[in-house]
Amino acid sequence: MRLFRLDASIFPAASASSEIADRVEAEWLAAHPEGTVTRRHLGTDPIAADAWVQATTAGSASEEQRTAEQSSALAQAVALAQELQNADAAVLAVPFYNYGVSQHFKTWVDLVIAGAGPTTPVLKGTPTVLITTLGGGYGPGTPRDGWDHSTPYLKRIIGDLWEADLTVIKRELTLAAATPGMESLKNLGAQQHSDALNAAVSAGRVLARI
Template identity: 65%
Template sequence: MTLFRLDASILPGTSASAELADAAEAEWTAAHPGGTVTRRNLGTEPLPGDAWAAAVLGSFTPEDQRTPEQQAAAALGAELAGELRAADAAVIAVPLYNWGVSQHFKTWVDLVIASAGPTTELLKDKPVVLIVSLGGGFAPGTPREGWDHATPYLERILRDVWGADLTTIRRELTLAAVNPAMESLRDLAAEYHTQALDAASAAGKGLVRA
């Protein structure tokens, strides 16, 4: 059995999304002590920013005429898509940055699609836990309602494009503990934290059952 885990935080030592991913992974690992966890951290080991363009241009170029950059980009895309194909389950942990997904995460998605094609269901019927951490509050009725442009995109790619059996875990107000302007929200943030950890553990058990 193989679990694919992707992290996208640029601050792994204090990452709220990684903490929740750890909780989900722990449940899977406990049930599969001999299993394999394939890891990719886009925050600490970002993909080349120009690789997607090289992969796309290379796909329109006869193989014997591709540049070394195009060949390398195609190989990288095939490697990334292969990690998803080989997985029996996945945990995808992505922070909200500037109200959307980060450039390094988008590069990963684009390279996978460039390699596998836009309609290939790489995760078809596989259990996937999506973890999204958000520094502020985006719940209905808050001033920033509707500003989270990451979660809908992530769900669209993982569930609707790649066919995953998806469970989404969100934790909001992750910056309340360190931002003085959010001091009044710290009790609520702590409640969200506890709820998210419980949900991540439950989702990890869901990976095992599936």
């Protein structure tokens, strides 16, 4: 059995999303101790920002006409797509940055699409847990309701385009305990933390049944 895990936090030592992903992975490994975990950490090992351009332009040139950079980027794109296609289950831990997804995560998505093709469902039917963490609150009735431009995109790509069997764990208010002005949200943030960790255990057990 093969689990693919992706992390995208730029603060790996204090990552809220990785903490939740650890719980999911632990449950999967408990059921599949001989299983293989393929890890990719975009925060500590980011993909070059121009890789998507190089891979995409390589597709419109013959093999003989491609530059070394184009050939390398295209090979990387194919390899990234295969990592997902080879997985029996997946865990994607994606923090919320600047009201959307980070540049390094978007580059990864774009390269997977370049490597697999724009309509290829690379996670078709694959049990996948998407973990997304947000420092503030963005739900209905909050001052920044509608400012979460990340979660809808993530669901569209992973669930709709890539056709994963998707479970979403979303934890908001990760900064409530340590940010001046958010003191009144501390208890709610703590509850969201607890709920997310419990959801991770449940989701990990579902992944483990495959």
